[in-house]
Amino acid sequence: MSVDSTARIHPSAVVEPGAVIGAGCQIGPFALIGPEVVLGAGVVVKSHAVVTGWTSVGDDTVIFPFACVGEVPQDLKFKGERTRLVVGARCRIREGATLNTGTEGGGGLTQIGDDCLLMTGAHIGHDAIVGNRVILANQVAIAGHCQIGDDVIVGGLSGIHQWVRVGRGAIIGAVTMVTNDVLPYGLVQGPRGELDGLNLVGLKRRGVERADITAMRAGYQMLAQGEGSFLERARRLQDETESAYVREMCDFILSQSDRSFLTPK
Known part of the structure; x- marks a missing residue:
């Protein structure tokens, strides 16, 4: 001793x-x-x-x-x-x-x-x-x-399923069960964990530039509504974006995972 x-x-x-x-x-x-x-x-x-x-x-x-x-x-x-x-x-x-x-x-x-x-x-x-x-x-x-990235907040009484990855800066609402990967800066809420946008409050609090937030919002919309599968949209967005934050989101989506993803509504 x-x-x-x-x-x-x-x-x-x-x-x-x-x-x-x-x-x-x-x-x-x-x-x-x-x-x-x-x-x-x-x-x-x-x-x-x-x-x-x-x-x-x-x-x-x-x-x-x-x-x-x-x-x-x-x-x-x-x-x-x-x-x-x-x-x-x-x-x-x-x-x-x-x-x-x-x-x-x-x-x-x-x-x-x-x-x-x-x-x-x-x-x-x-x-x-x-x-x-x-x-x-x-x-x-x-x-x-599980893998939980930097600056993640998980609300009370919530559960993260085994092997799930939660990307940097994401926020999980209270009383939420998360069974699939959460992209960086995502906002998840609801009893069965639905991806419901970006953690805009958290981004602003950390001083992320307005241009990056605008790029992330546009990228999120492309992931939600673009042509092709979710992974195909992520690959296309990765090639087109100049924002490091958007690229981080795409890299996370395209990396190896044992779970599927919570996808935008």
């Missing part, structure tokens, strides 16, 4: 031999830190939280009471193989959230980026890859093998 001299550990906390506790960490009462856990500088693990498994947590992340970080996957194929969970810096993992390690068949790694907010009861399943600045509202469930 390696505990930095500046770390503060409550006497009732359990830090198992082999754990690495970084500078300035705070571990609250009745928290459990497993033997293969590495906590970066300034990590706070509040009372009754569990951090276990082969797990690393980035600097200044805060793990709130009763969160469970690094437990084994909820997958009947899992046979105890050694797989990882990596959590980025400055994340907020709120009460009751659960984050699982990966599986051998899924690449062996579950990864969460920097500056994420995982609200009460949020779940991230095995082998999911979550980008930076992602917000999961209360009770959101991200199934195994």
